[in-house]
Amino acid sequence: MQKTEITELILSCLRGNLEAAGPLPAEPLTVETRLLGRSAVLDSLGLVQLLVDVELQLDSAHGIVVTLADERAMSQKHSPFRSVGTLSDYIDTLIQEDPSHARA
């Protein structure tokens, strides 16, 4: 799975979650979009829902099984969940580290 596909998948899930909750934010959703902190487009429960949706989509659409909220993610000084881009980077790393997820 290519990095751009991962980012698109995250953005698609994020868009779906935000639309379900109300109108989309005025700013376009990009790799810079914050998922954590004061300028985040989601609240904490929204982030949980996003991570669950991303996990499900990775599995159902690409057959990739990962646990995003793993020990490493939780112990990092800078959370990999802080933006769309960092989440995409983290998923790319998890996929590359697991030989069963070799790039097609």
Next chain:
Amino acid sequence: MPGPEIVLITGTRKGIGRHLAEHFVRKGALVEGCSRTAPDWELDNYTHHLADVTSEADVRRMMTSIRHRHNRLDVLVNNTGIASMNHTVLMPLESAARIMNTNFLGTFLMCRESAKLMRQQKWGRIINLGSIAVPMRLAGESVYAASKSAITTFTQILAGELAGWGITCNVVSPAPIETDLIRSVPPEKIQHILDRLPISRLGRYEDVAHVVDFFAHRASDSVTGQVIYLGGA
């Protein structure tokens, strides 16, 4: 709800788990079950997974299989449980860790992964097995009761966390039932426990199934974070 209910029950090789599997199949559900070793029975509309509920890989594999075949999960019953009756000062650390891992962490892991699947349909029922050993504070069952107490508190907090996803979480705590779990307990100790219960008889599988049915019922969507102690404990 499209098609029959999809029900997942842990620890179905024997005892309460097997009875619940047969019970839900009789009601028309498609039942998924698991245990570490294969059962010596088969049933139409029942699929068995060889899985250890304390293994993240095993649980993920089982959930992936359910998602690929059904793409949803309606009811989870966490029935797997082990016990080792011992005075606390004689309890080996390994035994205590094994009880906490299987009873509590196994339940946690199953709930975590099932909730992800249930969120898709914004509906679900999680039913965990507790024990009357918690309110009765039974001597010799300190670690077992603590593991069940952990399940109770966990379930009550989980109920709040998952309410927004339409998932209810409850606990049924049976009175002693003649299963392998209590086979090593001397009959006079069991009788002593029964004597302290308002309903002074051994529990039956049907007692548990009745409460599970109540929690799993579609009309029970405002029943969450509750614990029912059978026998009146």
